[in-house]
Amino acid sequence: MIPILTVLVCLGLSLGPRTHVQAGILPKATLWAEPDRVITWGSPVTLRCQGNLEAREYRLYRERKSASWITLVRPELVKKGQFPIPSITWEDAGRYRCQYYSHSWWSELSDPLELVVTGAYSKPTLSALPSPVVASGGNVTLQCDSQVAFDGFILYKEGEDEHPQRLNCQSHARGWSRAVFSVGPVSPSRRWSYRCYSYDSHSPYVWSLPSDVLELGPEDQSLNPTGSDSQRGLGRHLGVVTSVLVAFVLLLFLLLLLFLVLRHRRQGKRWTSGPAQLPTPRKKTS
Template sequence: MSQSACLTSDLSSFSPEPGTTMSPSLITLLGVGLWLSQWIRAQEGTLPRPTLQAEPGRLIPHKKSVTLRCRGFPGAEMYRLRREESSQHIDVPTSGREAEFPISSVTPDTTGKYRCLYKNQSHWSEPSEPLDLVMTGWYDKPSLSALPSPEVFSGENVTLRCQSQQWYEKYVLDKEGGANPSYIQVTSPFADFHIIEVTAAHGGSYRCYSLHSDTLYEWSAPSDPLELRVRDASRQDYTGGNLIRLGLAGLVLLILGVLLVEAWHSQRGHLEAAQKPLPRQSNQA
């Protein structure tokens, strides 16, 4: 087992019990331990992999700005940003834990798959996980609708249809706050995204995009948002049972009402017959 692995394992024993508060000295000790483990790995030539993020996000409207932030080792001497579609790279000398790479205007020439890495002494880290920088607003926005309805009960099926005025080879469905968008490859003016057995987790705001297969990082403008509302099926059953019971109760009341009216008319007829004077009999001499 390496020294860094042992140190990380030992530090885990300092974790506080649930519900307790970590003291400042313990927080400092954990921070120093993390830094020390990374320093040991740097001496061994295995630097931790950096992370690459885009702010305000990876979907940027045409000609708007974005900042790519690479976060790595505190003792890094240089950060490098690479675009896989190009042989060029950008180096930023720094002694900090992160470096910023601003892009003032996103165009087709700046979109693509990016990675970053950093240098410590004579060692370069492994590249970060790829980040896809996408430009939106390159084509007219499509429309997004829910079939049969944007309000469904849990357990039901729903289809989200992305409709364009032109034919495209790819369509993308993106959920606000979702991890990864969904792709459909189909040459058509529309694409159907089927959600089978909807759960509460499927609820939220959706948008869709259209694009061509030869320009994967140039998307249309986003559709207007569609709010998918998922209702609890158990409440539906409960409401249905109540409606059935109310309907039966109403039917019973209606029958009782009819019987009461008939009884009243029958009683009234008997009373009128009893009160009617008998015909007089003629006296015969």
């Protein structure tokens, strides 16, 4: 019994002297970032906390280290669960949670939100081994290289950012670093787009610029959708131009045919009428 009371007391103290939590009464808060949780340095972002319909107040926390910017948010926005950052910096990155106040109780803390700031370092290079064209159902190896010595890499699949692959590595003695990821199996009906980032493990939420996009797909699909669309668009334009040229040639042919018919008719009239008869001179009467 004593260990249970000790745990409850510790939980209460960790939330602060004014925080009262009664598990099971209030649903857990929901925390998300708009437009995204991975934000380029200097861009605006808003953390939004949502509770039940009777929520009267919200709180936002950053784990391990307090965030001074939270205290600068206007009270009317805090009451709505909105915590905007006009221009994000490296200092704002971190792991956040929130809770709301309703019916004299504070809710449980939300699930953590990892707010990541990118653009701190130069972009790495992402390549596929042996090729980005993969047999359907097969796996492929992706290699992320950086000219700077980092000990952490992130493989980010576009459209599915909830569970990016993290990989720790050892930097090379010459100052560069590399991480090797394995992805797959490749679906025959889908095309995948990947980017990779590098970071220092001492600042896991501050990433480099993203690498160029690398597209993976099965052998029977093109790996450049933009190029395919442009080729289809070019084909449509060529088809229109060809149709116009054909119509123009047909019009010229019809005009030439009409000219020849009219000319033939005129020549036919001349042949049928014959040469004009000269008037006979009158005889002189004596």
